[in-house]
Amino acid sequence: MNKVAIISTCAIEAEPGELLPVPGFVESQFSPLVYACFKQLAAAQGCRLGGNSAIVLGSCYGDTTTADLASRNLAAGQHHNALLFYQSVPSSITGYIAQEYGITGPISCISGYGGMMNLLIELASSMLCGEEVETAVLIQAELAGGDRVRATAVECGADADTSANTETTANAGDHAAASVDTAASAIAGIPISMQPDSRDRAAGLVLMDADQAQSLGCAAAYIEAVVIGCSTEEACIGQLMLDKSGACCTIGVPYQFQRQWKEVFARLAEPGLYDYLILVEPSAPGEWSGVLITLH
């Protein structure tokens, strides 16, 4: 993967109903969550979005409020709801954003099991390799899990090898982030990206080609590598740090992707202590993924 620059970051949490609505999108806070995250990312200094920008939206479960509302209504015999028609797909809110910001570059929406942000980084990096895209906006968003999502997560967890999947030790470097005590409410056996939570949450990055960001003086840090598919956490860190020397901080929050990235972003705001940040997480049973961020 090409080295890319991080030029803007965002991590937000919201109680259901807390965010400002987006015109045309009803009932669900999924689209307002994505929109709020995008607005924060776009407001950063040096972030120029437009015709040469791309958007990559990732969500494991997607807009579960809309999906469940439409499904419940149908099960109850209510067959008609025109508004739920278009907002049931994630590309509708990205289309809304694209209209507002004049974005005509590629837009992708994905769902994955684990290591979602790493998948988004790779996808965006691939877009930045081409001639059409100068800036890529990545957003990972998940709604607070309702009954159906929690039941889904429990079912997925039942399939998995719990011991291989949930034990996040982050045993290299600084451990401050691991003190976030939310693991008790995590569902055993599923990756962090899939863990349901009581709050809606999103994390986002704006990436740009490293050389271009350097010339514009707007890079906060650089993403050098993503690895997915390592059998152990140590192997993952080893692969990321191959040929690297310097002070490294490894972040591994056992539960909640948004807090992981908030921790990463906090470190970006305090340069000087470390040369590298590594974020590692279990992405599937017996599989680890990670990202290497260079702070200079």
Added chain:
Amino acid sequence: MKRRVVITGYGVMTAFGFGEQAVAEHILRGKHGFRPVRRFDGAPYRSSIAAESDYDGSLLQLGIECTGEALGMSGLRGPLNGSVLIGTNGDYDAIQQFWQGRLHDRKSMLPLKASVPGYHAEAIAAEYRIQGRRIAFTNACVASSNAIGYGYDRIAQGQDELAVCGGYFLVNEEFTAKFNSGRALSRDGLVRPFSADRSGLLLGDGGAMFVLESLEHALQRGAVPLAELAGWGLACDAYHVCQPHPEGSGMAMAVKRALHRADLQPSAIDYVNAHGTATPINDPAETKGIKEAFGSAVQGLPISSSKSMTGHILEGTGAVETAICLVAMRRGIIPPTASYSSRDPACDLDYVPNEPRTARLQTVMNLNAGFGGNNCALILKGITSA
């Protein structure tokens, strides 16, 4: 240095059943697959017609079967290193059964995890022991085209030697209700793309999975490439949440990007499989977009919509129509736009009305569009030039 990407195997299912022969016997002969739906009671809806197949497996089973066909044709068996990239929004029947169970105390037959799009990529990778990225693309009607395109990028950029990609959809009540609410369904039980009397779309069953490889990888192991995936383009209208740009600007941009990546001039394209939904808004916009992108090369360019026979396969549509393009190339037959009855002045190109045509198809394009103004174009080239 960009590497060349080839297709070495594919599996396809439409309303007419599995395999290339079913496509050739029906779609290349202009036969549609529309009939009253049998999976649910269609009475509450504007239309209870769909291109429903006899397939009685689950959505995930369909994906697994199509993948098995594709791998079998390519001569590959697990364990494999490569990406699994699927266009799907997950199985809504699983969500529906969950709520039916809650409201009416019925037992759910489908696992809930099948409702998670990403689970489909995981399950297919596990079934065939494929190690690598597992991603579901959920961007509506360009989802599976996007999945194929990303597979192309990963191979062309040297991140993978191999990718298994495509997408699928089965007609269900959830989406029938949604499209009915959006007043998008055809009133006369037929899909008539580009025709003056078109009144909307109908849904259809289908899926297609492809094995993509770098040309070097395919040749090294003695595989016979079926076609080259020469390039692709993805672009957004920046216009509306659920309507295409009236000038088809995003479609034109996607086509131009695909041509640029494939290093081809518009005149090199022998046939375009259009999105052609038969909605009043899509078809004139698509016509304008194609004219803008192709310029003078649009004269004499055959364009057809296979949705007139397969119905709209939503997340699976890009993959299935890419498979139809591949079959068309292999058989030298352009599929027609079925049920075309009268000319619309706003749709004035050659839509291959009702009758298939024999032609030497060296380079073809599949074009799709979706909610949010997403547009995607894929270009296939005959292997003689690969």
